[in-house]
Amino acid sequence: MSNLKPDVNSKDHSQGADNAAITIVEFGDYQCPYCGDAYPIVKEIEDTFGDQIKFIFRNFPLQEAHQFAFSAAAAAEAAALQNKFWEMHDALYENQYRLDESLFAELAETIGLDIEKFQQDFTSSEVKEKVDNDFESGVRSGVNGTPSFYVNGTKFDGGATDLYQMLKESAE
Amino acid sequence: MLEKGTKAPDFELNATPDQKIKLKDFLGKNVILAFYPADWSPVCSDQMALYNEMLKYFGKHDAQIFGISVDSVWCHLAFEKDRKLHFPLLADFEPKGAVSKAYGVYDDEVGESKRALFVIDKEGNIAWSYLSPTAVNPGADGILDALEELDKK
Numbered sequence A: 001m002s003n004l005k006p007d008v009n010s011k012d013h014s015q016g017a018d019n020a021a022i023t024i025v026e027f028g029d030y031q032c033p034y035c036g037d038a039y040p041i042v043k044e045i046e047d048t049f050g051d052q053i054k055f056i057f058r059n060f061p062l063q064e065a066h067q068f069a070f071s072a073a074a075a076a077e078a079a080a081l082q083n084k085f086w087e088m089h090d091a092l093y094e095n096q097y098r099l100d101e102s103l104f105a106e107l108a109e110t111i112g113l114d115i116e117k118f119q120q121d122f123t124s125s126e127v128k129e130k131v132d133n134d135f136e137s138g139v140r141s142g143v144n145g146t147p148s149f150y151v152n153g154t155k156f157d158g159g160a161t162d163l164y165q166m167l168k169e170s171a172e
Numbered sequence B: 001m002l003e004k005g006t007k008a009p010d011f012e013l014n015a016t017p018d019q020k021i022k023l024k025d026f027l028g029k030n031v032i033l034a035f036y037p038a039d040w041s042p043v044c045s046d047q048m049a050l051y052n053e054m055l056k057y058f059g060k061h062d063a064q065i066f067g068i069s070v071d072s073v074w075c076h077l078a079f080e081k082d083r084k085l086h087f088p089l090l091a092d093f094e095p096k097g098a099v100s101k102a103y104g105v106y107d108d109e110v111g112e113s114k115r116a117l118f119v120i121d122k123e124g125n126i127a128w129s130y131l132s133p134t135a136v137n138p139g140a141d142g143i144l145d146a147l148e149e150l151d152k153k
Helices: A033-052 A069-080 A085-094 A103-110 A115-122 A125-141 A160-171 B047-053 B055-060 B073-083 B098-102 B141-152
Strands: A013-016 A022-028 A053-059 A148-151 A154-156 B012-016 B019-022 B030-035 B063-069 B089-091 B115-120 B126-132
Touching: A013 A033, A013 A085, A022 A033, A022 A125, A033 A053, A033 A085, A033 A160, A053 A069, A053 A125, A069 A085, A069 A103, A069 A115, A069 A125, A085 A103, A103 A115, A115 A125, A125 A148, A125 B141, A148 A160, A154 A160, B012 B073, B030 B047, B030 B141, B047 B055, B047 B063, B047 B073, B055 B063, B055 B141, B073 B089, B115 B141, B126 B141
Parallel strands: A022 A053, B030 B063, B063 B089
Antiparallel strands: A013 A053, A022 A148, A148 A154, B012 B019, B012 B089, B030 B115, B115 B126
């Protein structure tokens, strides 16, 4: 069984309570249709379990397979530098059906980013490094496709629906 | 299945209709052999598509990866083109599955290679091998751990 490497740390983007009993890490790709399908289910998990869940997203862009995957990851990381990672993350999945290079600036505007700063950060080495480091962490953690989920540091063998089911059963 | 310490059986397989790959030509380089059941499994969790994203990590360890299945060269070509793969897929096609059998990873019942990984060192010896449940994509962490071990030598 594969374990998360490195552990959840201050560089990660997280939602939910810091002292939650369950930490879920998703390795995802904004252009991957399976990740798009998982997105509303993860939201539902967060709604259902509230403070019991801490959710973290790491980038795993399959650049060879998905033309816009890396740029989309960079857009979310650039938004993070203005403390709007989750706004961009959500906007990207909600607009996945029309993902292309022109979408990023539009979404940046919609969520209220400083556009000039966003454009600079979007192509910066800092942002590229964050995405690359996330990808490498996925490789080292045994990610074998997207989305891959880790529950309290251990790879979860299944998709978002299986994860929801497992959490419901363990809550009963 | 062949284990660590065994000499890797040499082979000569087609990568394209007119290009053959001989294992012994890669002495002096680390080699990764990824046996898999068939081309055209579902996209995002496809094992070959995943390795395609990891070529630069393999390159850092002076390693060349080959995918091997019993599909024909023409099937491999179409699959490589569709998935934009940047590493060779070898056709263990005639006699069917001969190389998979030599490595002990042929499934007689379904007539396909099992999902198995081998890391071969620069002297041509098997340094690490792993048999995955057929339905499970084994990822690349085991390969990278094995290559790191080799770097330490």
